[in-house]
Amino acid sequence: MQDRLNRWLFKQVDNSALVAFRVIFGLLLACEAFGSIATGMVKRAFIEPKYTFTFIGFDFLEPLPDYWMYVLYCTMGVAGLLVMVGYKYRVAMTYYAITWTYVYLLQKSSYNNHCYLLMLLNYLMIFLPAHKSASIDARVNPGLRKEHMSRWIYIFIITFIWIIYSYASIAKFYPDWIDGSFPRYLMSIRGKEWSLLQETWAHEAIKYFGLLFDLLIVPLLLWKPTRWPAVIASIFFHLFNSIVFKIGIFPYMALSFLLFFFSVENVHKWFVWKKTFYAAGEIIVPKTRNWIIAGTTTFLLVMLLLPLRHWAIPGDVFWTEEGHRLSWRMMLRSRSGYATYTVVDKDSGERTRIRLSDYLSNKQKRAVQSKPDFMWQFAQKLKKEYAKNGQDVAVYVRAKVGINGRRPVPFTDPDIDLADTEWSHWNHHEWILPSPGYTREDD
Template sequence: MRATLNSWLFKQVDNSALVAFRIIFGLLLACEAFGSIATGMVRRQFIEPEFTFTFIGFEFLEPLPGNWMYVFYSVMGVAGLMVMVGYKYRIAITYYAITWTYVYLLQKSSYNNHCYLLMLLNYIMIFLPAHRSVSVDSTIDPSIKREHMSRGIYVFIIGLIWIVYAYATVAKFYPDWLDGSFPRYLMSTRGKNWDILQYEWAHEAIKYFGLTFDLLIVPFLLWKRTRWIAVAASIFFHLFNSVVFKIGIFPYMALSFLFFFFSVQKVHQWFLWKKPFYDKGEIIVPKYRNVILAAGSIFLVVMLLLPLRHWTIKDDVFWTEEGHRLSWRMMLRSRTGRATFIVQNKDTGDRSIVNLSNYLSSKQERSVQSKPDFMWQFAQKLKQEYKAKGEDIAVYIDAQVGINGRRPSQFTDPTVDIAATEWDQFKHHEWILPSPGYDRPKPPSK
């Protein structure tokens, strides 16, 4: 059994797919960094706001002062280019992984699963020999040059991709996707430039295509007879998302995964034909084999288990948001809300309503009025601010939230002092009222 596993996972294959992925991945890293500056994202997320909403537990993180975040992102962009050309690869990809983790944890107002996946891929790429061919590093130091890699790298990357799509599939099995109401609502937010997306047939097509794509894309890519169908579907799906939803580099990063589904001969022939092709099929078992297998297995098991945590938490994740993040729950819901924050002096009993716009950007305000962890964090922020002025306060939140275009329902218990509660990532918070369910009126189709 051990010998069979060794011969299968550690059989050497041509590394053209990994090298090609590194080149595209590095380019996308650079585009993400420089694009964040060019589009004003850095200014809106880190420079203009009075403070940022970090992931809970990372409140010690703060943006660099003044305009230094522009410099920070510029250096990230340079690191991305270094990854692309394979110059000081390990240093560059490690730097990008750490700095991306910093900005990822620093603000969650713009959180999506794509940012999470990008962080994971950065750390994975640190340990992969992606710089050993077609790189500046291998030109400067020919001793590191290799034209092969272990087949297990294919297995690991495809395994991660399959997990992402599998959970995206499972998440779509809920009433608002299955009856088409969420695709209908989502398309209604695209504006007049997308009139074709306002028809009922378009909503039905998006519903069925989205579910079928997530369910079958990896098996169809793995099976040679359906591979080109899957490639065409991938190109359409991801370019549609890029054009309609403008979600940055993710569609192109997802397309770059296609390198790992074609035969090594095809990838070499199409993209890196000048590179020597490896076809010896040697079996090279590294001395630290057990460490590699243990680390890879643990990582994939964590990826399998982490998205399940919301099933252990009371009530519906679509309502409570508890367990939503890090779970590959992509483009499934839209939240709107209105929240009144009431501060009460515990000594005098005096009450006042907080003007959210005095503290928050418009994007932060939308999150604070609809998402419970933002509500809790802002309550803690108010408590700390008043404590600095010598006042002991309670913070009450009267919030109504609507999901997927429904009329808002009472979300919080307005009698609970939210500032006095604790936040637990793996438990339900009783100040969040029970879900009203899915049988409330939905917006009509246009």
């Protein structure tokens, strides 16, 4: 059994796909960093706001002062370019992974699953031998050069991709997607520049294509007779997302995963034809065999189990958001709402209604009026602000939230002091009112 497993996992295959992926990935990392400066994202997210909303538990993180955030992003861009050319690869990749984790955890106002995926890939790429061919490192140090890698790398990457797509599809099996109402609403707000996308047939096409693409794309790419149709579907799907939703580098990163589904001969011929092709097919079992199997298995199990945690938390995840993050629940819902924050001095009883624009950017204001973790965090921030003046205060939030364009309905218990509650990543919060049990007649 062990010999069979060794032959399956540690047979050596040509590494052209991983090498080509490194080049594209490094370029995308550089584009993400320099593009964040050019588009004003760094200024909007880190320099202009009075506060940043970190992931809960990482409140100690603060933006770098003055314009040092620009310097940070510039160095990240340089690190991306070093990854691309394969110079000081592991140092550059480690640096980008750490700095990306910092900016990812520092602010979640612009959170999406793509940022989470990029963080995971950064750390995975540190440990993969992507720099051992067609790189400056391999040219400077010929002893490093290898034209092959173990097959487990292919298996691991494809399995990881399959998990992501599968959960993205499974999450769409909910009423608003199945009846087409959310695709229709999504196009009305995100695709309003395109009259074609306001047609009923377009909404139906988006509904079925979005669900079936995520569900079937990996099996179709793995089966040779359906590979090219699946590639064409991938190009259409991701370019559509890039043009309509403007979601940065992610569509192109997703397209780069296609490298791992073609034969090694074709990838070598198409992308890195100057490197020597490896075809010996040796079985080389590394001394770290057990660590590799344990590490990759643990990682994939976490990826399988973490998105299921919302089933263990009472309430509808679409309403409560509890268990929504880190679960590959992509393009599923839109939240809107309005909220009033009232601060009450515990000693004098004086009540103050908070003017959100005194504290928050427009994007942050939308978040603290519709998303529960932002509501709780803002209550904590207000308590700390008033504590600076020696005041012990309670913070009450009266919020109404609407899902997917519906009429907003009460979301929070206005009699609970949010500043005096604890946050749990694994349990329901009683100050979130029960889901109204929406039906389409409520629209």
